[in-house]
Amino acid sequence: MAVDKTAAKKNKRLPKLDLIGADRSRHEVLSPVLQEHFLGSDRTISILEAGCGRRWDIDLGDVEYSLTGMDISKEALELRNANEGDLDRTIVGDLQTAVLDSDEFDVVYCVNVIEHINGAERVVSNLFNWLKPGGLLILAFPNRDSAFGFATRFSPHWAHVAVYKHIYRYPHAGEPGYNPFPTYYDKIVSRRGIHDYCNAHGHRIVMERGKPHDSGRMRMLAPAANAMFNVLHYLSFGAIAVDHGGLVFVIEKDGEARRTMSSAGSTLPAHTPTSLPNEVCNVLQ
Numbered sequence: 465m466a467v468d469k470t471a472a473k474k475n476k477r478l479p480k481l482d483l484i485g486a487d488r489s490r491h492e493v494l495s496p497v498l499q500e501h502f503l504g505s506d507r508t509i510s511i512l513e514a515g516c517g518r519r520w521d522i523d524l525g526d527v528e529y530s531l532t533g534m535d536i537s538k539e540a541l542e543l544r545n546a547n548e549g550d551l552d553r554t555i556v557g558d559l560q561t562a563v564l565d566s567d568e569f570d571v572v573y574c575v576n577v578i579e580h581i582n583g584a585e586r587v588v589s590n591l592f593n594w595l596k597p598g599g600l601l602i603l604a605f606p607n608r609d610s611a612f613g614f615a616t617r618f619s620p621h622w623a624h625v626a627v628y629k630h631i632y633r634y635p636h637a638g639e640p641g642y643n644p645f646p647t648y649y650d651k652i653v654s655r656r657g658i659h660d661y662c663n664a665h666g667h668r669i670v671m672e673r674g675k676p677h678d679s680g681r682m683r684m685l686a687p688a689a690n691a692m693f694n695v696l697h698y699l700s701f702g703a704i705a706v707d708h709g710g711l712v713f714v715i716e717k718d719g720e721a722r723r724t725m726s727s728a729g730s731t732l733p734a735h736t737p738t739s740l741p742n743e744v745c746n747v748l749q
């Protein structure tokens with residue numbers, strides 16, 4: 465196997481990565497960060513969930529918010545609206561090409577999406593564009609430079625579907641709107657990629673955490689997967705990370721402008737968790 469020594473050297477210059485404990489979930493880590501950030505806010509916070517999942521897991525406590533969901537898959541949005549009905553606005557759109565107002569959202573939440581997009585840097589640029597100055601981008605994805613990311617990148621999509629179907633026993637594996645979705649893992653889908661992007665564009669990484677490989681469903685594949693991951697780690701001279709599979713970032717857009725944020729009001733309707741499915745707006749081009 466070819467060893468990328470340059471990548472190993474570069475990774476040494478990144479700050480130490482703190483890990484989310486195996487007993488903690490991503491939303492348990494993110495909820496207090498967001499609650500504290502918006503503590504005392506007397507207005508409705510506007511949130512874009514970019515690439516919708518089956519449910520909104522973040523607990524914002526007393527913070528009033530409005531939730532917009534955007535996804536390229538109409539089926540995924542229909543499932544979300546049918547099962548949860550928690551979106552105030554639903555947009556069928558491609559995160560690469562959708563045209564939304566600039567500086568619109570206080571929070572953009574994009575979890576396990578950019579690894580599926582061929583052209584992920586353009587998506588990250590759009591997410592920052594749609595965010596208000598001083599707003600927070602929550603970005604999480606499997607690290608392409610982790611053993612998990614490496615194994616996923618170099619295995620075919622049908623194998624991912626087979627794992628979901630036969631090992632995770634996921635009944636709708638690979639059907640429209642259901643996991644697993646095809647993966648691309650552009651270069652930005654990594655620690656180095658996000659750090660370089662933020663340095664180049666003046667955004668501030670407020671929090672960064674690694675999520676261990678053996679958390680969640682990966683436990684079902686251990687110890688075989690762990691043995692394979694350790695082999696990859698040593699063969700790559702440490703360039704392929706084995707202590708985590710996923711990354712979670714909280715990134716502040718243009719920190720200088722943050723002071724003006726609390727006075728800007730949202731024009732979106734207040735979040736009502738029990739609201740019925742809303743009008744679906746299609747911005748696919």
Ligand SMILES: C[S@@+](CC[C@H](N)C(=O)[O-])C[C@H]1O[C@@H](n2cnc3c(N)ncnc32)[C@H](O)[C@@H]1O
Pocket residue numbers: 514515516517518534535536537540557558559560574575576577580581641643645
């Ligand atoms: C693995 S799912 C993750 C969903 C959710 N964020 C979660 O963590 O449960 C990826 C989602 O991204 C959506 N997606 C993929 N490419 C997209 C694109 N170019 N524009 C918008 N959504 C996209 C898929 O349709 C899918 O719903």
